[in-house]
Amino acid sequence: MKLAESVLSGNRLALSRLITQVENNTPEGLEALGSLFANTGRAHLIGVTGAPGTGKSSLVNRLARHYRQVQAGRKDTSVAIIAVDPSSPFSGGALLGDRIRMRDLSGDPNVFIRSMASRGSLGGLARSTSGVVQALDAAGYDIILIETVGAGQAEVDIARLAHTTLVVEAPGLGDDIQAIKAGILEIADILVINKADRPGVENTERALRSMLDLSYPVRRSFRGGNLEKVKAKDESIWQVPIQRTVATEGTGIQELSELISRHKAYLVETNEWERRDQERLESELENLIRLTLMRRFRSTVEDDRYREIVSRLISRSISPHQAVAELLGGLNRGNGDHPV
Amino acid sequence: MKLAESVLSGNRLALSRLITQVENNTPEGLEALGSLFANTGRAHLIGVTGAPGTGKSSLVNRLARHYRQVQAGRKDTSVAIIAVDPSSPFSGGALLGDRIRMRDLSGDPNVFIRSMASRGSLGGLARSTSGVVQALDAAGYDIILIETVGAGQAEVDIARLAHTTLVVEAPGLGDDIQAIKAGILEIADILVINKADRPGVENTERALRSMLDLSYPVRRSFRGGNLEKVKAKDESIWQVPIQRTVATEGTGIQELSELISRHKAYLVETNEWERRDQERLESELENLIRLTLMRRFRSTVEDDRYREIVSRLISRSISPHQAVAELLGGLNRGNGDHPV
Numbered sequence: 001m002k003l004a005e006s007v008l009s010g011n012r013l014a015l016s017r018l019i020t021q022v023e024n025n026t027p028e029g030l031e032a033l034g035s036l037f038a039n040t041g042r043a044h045l046i047g048v049t050g051a052p053g054t055g056k057s058s059l060v061n062r063l064a065r066h067y068r069q070v071q072a073g074r075k076d077t078s079v080a081i082i083a084v085d086p087s088s089p090f091s092g093g094a095l096l097g098d099r100i101r102m103r104d105l106s107g108d109p110n111v112f113i114r115s116m117a118s119r120g121s122l123g124g125l126a127r128s129t130s131g132v133v134q135a136l137d138a139a140g141y142d143i144i145l146i147e148t149v150g151a152g153q154a155e156v157d158i159a160r161l162a163h164t165t166l167v168v169e170a171p172g173l174g175d176d177i178q179a180i181k182a183g184i185l186e187i188a189d190i191l192v193i194n195k196a197d198r199p200g201v202e203n204t205e206r207a208l209r210s211m212l213d214l215s216y217p218v219r220r221s222f223r224g225g226n227l228e229k230v231k232a233k234d235e236s237i238w239q240v241p242i243q244r245t246v247a248t249e250g251t252g253i254q255e256l257s258e259l260i261s262r263h264k265a266y267l268v269e270t271n272e273w274e275r276r277d278q279e280r281l282e283s284e285l286e287n288l289i290r291l292t293l294m295r296r297f298r299s300t301v302e303d304d305r306y307r308e309i310v311s312r313l314i315s316r317s318i319s320p321h322q323a324v325a326e327l328l329g330g331l332n333r334g335n336g337d338h339p340v
Numbered sequence: 341m342k343l344a345e346s347v348l349s350g351n352r353l354a355l356s357r358l359i360t361q362v363e364n365n366t367p368e369g370l371e372a373l374g375s376l377f378a379n380t381g382r383a384h385l386i387g388v389t390g391a392p393g394t395g396k397s398s399l400v401n402r403l404a405r406h407y408r409q410v411q412a413g414r415k416d417t418s419v420a421i422i423a424v425d426p427s428s429p430f431s432g433g434a435l436l437g438d439r440i441r442m443r444d445l446s447g448d449p450n451v452f453i454r455s456m457a458s459r460g461s462l463g464g465l466a467r468s469t470s471g472v473v474q475a476l477d478a479a480g481y482d483i484i485l486i487e488t489v490g491a492g493q494a495e496v497d498i499a500r501l502a503h504t505t506l507v508v509e510a511p512g513l514g515d516d517i518q519a520i521k522a523g524i525l526e527i528a529d530i531l532v533i534n535k536a537d538r539p540g541v542e543n544t545e546r547a548l549r550s551m552l553d554l555s556y557p558v559r560r561s562f563r564g565g566n567l568e569k570v571k572a573k574d575e576s577i578w579q580v581p582i583q584r585t586v587a588t589e590g591t592g593i594q595e596l597s598e599l600i601s602r603h604k605a606y607l608v609e610t611n612e613w614e615r616r617d618q619e620r621l622e623s624e625l626e627n628l629i630r631l632t633l634m635r636r637f638r639s640t641v642e643d644d645r646y647r648e649i650v651s652r653l654i655s656r657s658i659s660p661h662q663a664v665a666e667l668l669g670g671l672n673r674g675n676g677d678h679p680v
Contacts, residue, residue, distance in 0.1 A: 030661055037659035278654050285653060288664045293633040294626075296668075313625060314618050319377035321370055324628045328636075 004032040007139050008039065012112065015139050019114060022131035033131055036138035041277060043080075043137040044264055047162030048147045049187075054170040055194040057083070058247035060147045064105055066253045067143055078110040080141040084129055084148045084158065112141060130161055130284060159187035160283065163276060164263045166256075168192045169208060171200035185211055188240055190259050196244035196252065205242055212240055238266055301327060344372040347479050348379065352452065355479050359454060362471035373471055376478035381617060383420075383477040384604055387498050388487045389527075390508030395534040397423070398587035399508060400487045404445055406593045407483055418450040420481040424469055424488045424498065452481060470501055470624060499527035500623065503616060504603045506596075508532045509548060511540035525551055528580055530599050536584035536592065545582055552580055578606055641667060 003021075006014030021029025046063075050056050064079045105111045116129060129146070136144050148158050159165040167188035172195075185191070191212070193204055241259055245252030267273035306327070313323045343361070346354030361369025386403075390396050404419045445451045456469060469486065476484050488498050499505040507528035512535075525531070531552070533544055581599055585592035607613035646667070653663045 034659035034661050038656045041656060281653050281660065282650055284660050285650065285663050288660050289637060289667065290630060290634055292664055292668055293637060294630055297629060297633060310618075310622055310625065313621050316378045316381060319374035320621065320624050320628050321374050323625050324632055327629065328632055 003028065004035045004138075007032070007036060007135065010140070012109070015112065015135065016114075018135050019132050022135055023116065023128050025128070029131075033134055036135065039138040039140075040134050041137065043133075043141055043144045044164070044260075045133060045137075045144050045146060045162045046260060047158050047165040048145060048168060049158065049165065050168030050170075050192075050194075054168040055247050056147055056168045059166075059168060059192065059194055059245060060145050061105065062245075062247045062250055062253050063257065064111060064143075064145060066250075066257055068105075068108060068111065070254075070257070076110060077142045078112075078140065080112040080136040080139075080144045081105075081114070082129065082132060082136070082144065082146045083113075083115045084146065112136065112139075127287065129158065130280075133161060156187055160280060163267055163273060164260055165189045166192050166260075168194050169204060170195040171198040171204040189238060189263050190256070191240055191242045192256060193242060193244045194247050197246045197249075201244065205244070208242055212242075238263065297328075343368065344375045347372070347376060347475065350480070352449070355452065355475065356454075358475050359472050362475055363456065363468050365468070369471075373474055376475065379478040379480075380474050381477065383473075383481055383484045384504070384600075385473060385477075385484050385486060385502040386600060387502030387505040388485060388508060389498065389505065390532075390534075391510075394508040394510040395587050396487055396508045399506075399532065399534055399585060400485050401445065402585075402587045402590055402593050403597065404451060404483075404485060406590075406597055408445075408448060408451065410594075410597070416450060417482045418452075418480065420452040420476040420479075420484045421445075421454070422469065422472060422476070422484065422486045423453075423455045424486065452476065452479075467627065469498065470620075473501060501620060503607055503613060504600055505529045506532050506600075508534050509544060510535040511538045511544040529578060529603050530596070531580055531582045532596060533582060533584045534587050537586045537589075541584065545584070548582055552582075576610060578603065637668075 003014055003018055007018050018029060018032055022033060048056055048060050048063075060081060060083075064081055067077045067079050070077075105113065114132065116132065133144055133146065146158055146162055165187050167185060167190075169191065171193065185208075191208055193201060193208070243252055243256045243259055245256055247253070264273075267276070309318070309323050309326055312318045313320060318326070343354055343358055347358050358369060358372055362373060363369075388396055388400050388403075400421060400423075404421055407417045407419050410417075445453065454472065456472065473484055473486065486498055486502055505527050507525060507530075509531065511533065525548075531548055533541060533548070583592055583596045583599055585596055587593070604613075607616070649658070649663050649666055652658045653660060658666070
């Protein structure tokens with residue numbers, strides 16, 4: 001309780017400690033997160049993703065500075081940045097560079113920066129990122145920028161976490177890279193062409209635009225986990241805009257922040273904000289149920305018995321389904337009691 | 341039983357029907373798979389992955405033809421190809437093209453070709469691919485080539501399934517694409533530079549070689565699911581070779597097939613073959629347990645009660661952990677009963 005109260009009172013050190021607890025999945029951290037939960041749901045979660053070399057980190061840096069400067073005169077906007085590294089041995093260097101670049105933000109008491117690395121499983125990373133976001137949300141940060149290094153499932157999971165997902169591209173990448181990133185395009189709410197002062201920016205924009213047109217009917221498929229075709233060019237559907245930026249010089253940052261605000265307004269007007277929030281909470285609940293059930297199962301089955309059944313499986317005396325039947329009791333075949 | 345027996349007798353139509361049953365997760369399919377399970381574990385599973393545009397499909401095509409031709413004089417080697425498409429709306433065209441190119445193989449009674457698309461979740465795809473591989477393995481195919489279109493988690497899952505994973509690259513991709521594919525490099529047993537008659541092949545090989553050197557200490561991390569650092573350049577560790585090919589002309593295919601044989605020999609000698617087989621079966625068992633537990637949980641909790649708890653979660657009256665406690669009974673806080 002003490003920890004949760006300190007976080008609510010704005011104590012940065014307490015927040016850092018809570019985040020470490022959440023990352024380590026301690027009972028204290030979970031308890032504090034539970035009592036802070038009522039204070040969550042207010043922050044605008046913005047995911048920023050894209051291939052290495054597109055300048056994501058500079059963009060995040062600039063956006064954070066923009067939010068701090070622009071709003072300074074009116075209401076003060078606090079910003080948190082989470083840099084998530086899904087544990088590729090190659091990205092360590094890049095992440096370090098990003099942290100150095102972010103130094104000019106870290107003196108600001110209304111900016112909180114945290115790097116997170118995966119410790120083993122990607123699923124675990126998504127889970128602890130969700131906990132860290134909750135902690136920052138409860139601590140009152142208005143905007144939480146979630147930057148992911150790497151490609152693939154991690155991006156999709158993080159897009160599920162965010163209200164608004166920016167996918168960052170850059171000119172000068174060949175046809176092949178356009179293709180590989182097709183999967184990432186599907187999760188974009190806003191496309192950013194960073195390094196837009198480089199040659200080839202027109203080609204990049206043209207390619208992205210044609211891919212957007214191509215993908216329209218099924219683009220929002222990832223949101224619900226299922227393929228859900230929507231009417232192409234439906235007026236009530238968000239039309240993914242493309243924004244050029246040169247993050248290192250601040251070009252296009254103002255326009256980008258306006259698009260982000262417009263996306264937030266769209267989410268609120270169409271009740272998408274609420275829907276995404278609900279979806280996120282439900283999927284988090286489901287994950288927790290799954291983990292709890294597995295943990296309980298492991299505590300009820302003796303190790304020796306489990307090893308014995310596994311060795312019969314490995315010797316192919318029993319099939320995987322027969323092994324499950326022995327461990328969990330009979331599966332009633334034929335009455336639909338099979339994995340779906 | 342009937343279906344399983346027909347598959348064992350070499351009936352291709354029965355095999356096709358079984359695969360469809362497995363894909364649709366029918367009780368009949370699961371039962372047949374269960375009775376065929378004792379006949380699995382013999383095929384050499386070869387995963388082939390890489391970015392679009394690298395010519396993976398041509399390579400798979402050529403490898404299959406090579407295995408059919410070379411072995412024709414001695415023992416007859418049968419080959420199955422599974423082309424897995426993790427449901428990007430963009431890859432439909434490419435997959436169609438691949439299928440047309442594979443036509444010259446489909447007249448051969450000892451070649452079996454199957455395309456699989458995701459129907460919703462990626463997890464579901466990995467699960468049904470595993471079932472289809474078991475069916476083909478039981479049906480007696482000596483070599484099963486598993487080709488994946490797309491990038492990310494799907495590749496990692498499929499690498500877990502395969503004994504030998506080829507990662508295909510091509511020259512002429514910039515620095516950025518090298519970086520984005522870093523995560524994929526980690527799962528490679530053999531690196532193939534296809535389209536090796538293109539300019540820039542030396543640069544590509546140099547870049548890949550330096551990435552391999554860089555990644556050595558942790559490269560095998562994905563195998564066990566955990567980061568498991570191995571001694572760099574350990575003699576008993578497989579040194580990932582790089583093979584140049586021009587699949588469209590058949591160049592390098594003979595050499596590649598020799599590397600694949602050498603990798604198989606390495607796996608068998610070091611007991612890695614057995615270890616990977618065991619790991620795969622254990623992780624399949626765990627997935628089935630998880631699915632079964634969730635299914636049982638859903639059948640015990642009334643929908644109304646579940647919806648009521650979810651709505652309290654969404655209104656933030658209770659936290660996710662409190663919701664789990666209500667649904668599954670008290671979580672004993674503080675005694676380690678928390679998600680790990």
